[in-house]
Amino acid sequence: MPTARRPRRPSGAPWAQAAASLAHRSGQGALTAAGWAVRWAPTALSVAATTAFVLAGASSALAGVFARAVVTPVRRPSESTPVLAVVDGPDGLEVILPADEATTVPGVYSLTFDGGAGVARIGPVTSFDPRDGTVQRAVEEVYRGDLRAAVRGRLTGFVYPTPADAGLDAEDVEVPVPVGSAPAWLISPGLADHPRPAEGVWAVMVHGRGARRNEGIRAVPTAQRLGMTSLLISYRNDGDAPDAEDSRYGLGTTEWEDVEAAVRYALDHGARDVVLFGWSMGGAVSLQFVDRSDLAPRVLAVVLTGPVVDWMDVLRHQARLNRIPEAVGLLGQWLLSNRAGRFVTGLAAPVDLKALDWVSRADHVRVPTLILHSEDDEYVPVGPSAALAERNPELVRFVRFRQAHHTREWNVDPERWDRTVRGFLRAVLAAPRPGASH
Incomplete structure (x- = not known):
């Protein structure tokens, strides 16, 4: 289907355009006399030094704005x-x-x-x-x-504002998290069509950045058909759960503790094992939980839709998308990952971006993982998802979608999403779990 063309954006940020214009004007006219050059050399050097200082300051300011925006919660997305x-x-x-x-x-x-x-x-x-x-x-x-x-x-992409709007009966529950109490929806399994229903297995749904728990409602019927109870959680800074002390995203490095609290809630209320469903940043959060939590052995599988599996790649992509020079983008990454940058970002502690790079850490993925990702995702590039599966083919399966943009794989083709997820989880449920303790 043809689509309308996007208007061309001006090349470069405003300060970059101004710098280019200044450089062009200062270079006009040839120096025809050595005496003129000697006379005006100090002034030229002064202008060059001043220009360099201004550009360096503008670059630092832009890097700070970029870094701070990445970790600042989106309270009310714009309706444009x-x-x-x-x-x-x-x-x-x-x-x-x-x-x-x-x-x-x-x-x-x-x-x-x-x-x-x-x-x-x-x-x-x-x-x-x-x-x-x-x-x-x-x-x-x-x-x-x-x-x-x-x-x-x-x-x-969330489709249904509440479970009731999707025809689902949900119980409002509160999950004790490190910063207070986070609301969640608890939905019973319903009638399973699986020959061996996943009795005692809960699906814990982890939404993405700027979204809320209703993002996971789309996946509940799939979990129900497998016989799973669903727990749709909120976590710090999402507008439902309490804010973190610094009111900043940890990009997964802090939010995983709230997922741990949700998994503990599930285990305390009858779950034997869990399957994590994650969207976008919720994928990064889920992977951090499996990597860091003592409860990770209770995770049977992870299902990720449009996930962030390498935050450094996402930051580079977003810098290019917004016409931010590479050096400025790298400075933004430095501000996020170093303690000195907290005065700019507002983070209580730096973000370990290397720990969020699962392509480099592919051998650290130890749980069966399904990744569903659209090739035209404009926010989170699909490349790292495919690369992770290539580097760890025994545990990671990658399924490519088209036209879905960011985290709308279900919206574009719900039947394929459902069929793929159920097929993957049926195989996981049927497989023996060596060393598992219950």
Whole structure:
């Protein structure tokens, strides 16, 4: 399906453009007399030194902004997609949006509006006119708010705001975490279609950066069909659980403790083993838990969708995406990973980025791991996911999706996502676990 072209962004950050312009102007005109050169050399050197100082300061400031943004929680994601119109279609409401790479992709999504107070489930494309750059999609359900009055919105991947909206019965529970008490949804297994139901196995769902626990609702029917109880958790700084003391993301190096608390809650309430489901940064959090926690032996498998398996690669990609010079991006990484950078980032402790590079640490993955990742993920590049599977083929399986962008593999092809996950977990459940203690 054709998509509208994105407008070209200006090359480089504003300070870089200004520097290039200054360099061009200062280089105009040839020096024709040695005396002129001698006379003005001190001034030229002074200008060059001043320019270098200004550029160095601007680079440091940009690196600081970049580093701080990475670890600062997103409280209310921006709603930047114009809602052009809501019309009556042959089968109900339809919404008209600008056509771009996100709005024209097939699948089912949610459209949040009115600052997140309104939510509607958006279905298939009903018409697409590349001439006027718009796309029309079915509105399957308006959960809350007045969609007709919406001016701008945000197309998201979570689909269902609450378990009840998905037709699921959930119990509200509280998980004791190191910084307080974190709310979670507990959902019973339902009717399993597996010949050997996963009795005593809980699916612990770990959402991504800037998302909340409703991100995992999509995976609950899959877990139910395997006979698993589902625990959809919140963790520090996500807007549901209490904030960390520094109110900063640890990119997985701190949040894993909240996953550990959730797994302990599951074990205390009847679970024998768990399977971790992680999306985006939730994948990094899950891998850190399996690597660091004493409860890691109770993890049967890990299922990751669009995961961050190498934060340094993600940071390099985001720097390129935002036209940030490589040197500035590297300085941003240094600020995140060194104690001196905490005055800029606000982190209570530096982030060990090397510990978050699972491509280099592929042999440290000791639990059967399934990675589902779209090749056109614009936020978390697919390369490290594929590389991790290549380096540890015995335990890591990689499944490539297309058109799904970031963490929307289920949205684009729910049947394939469900079939792949159930097939993988059935094999895990059927396999013996040498050395496991229960």
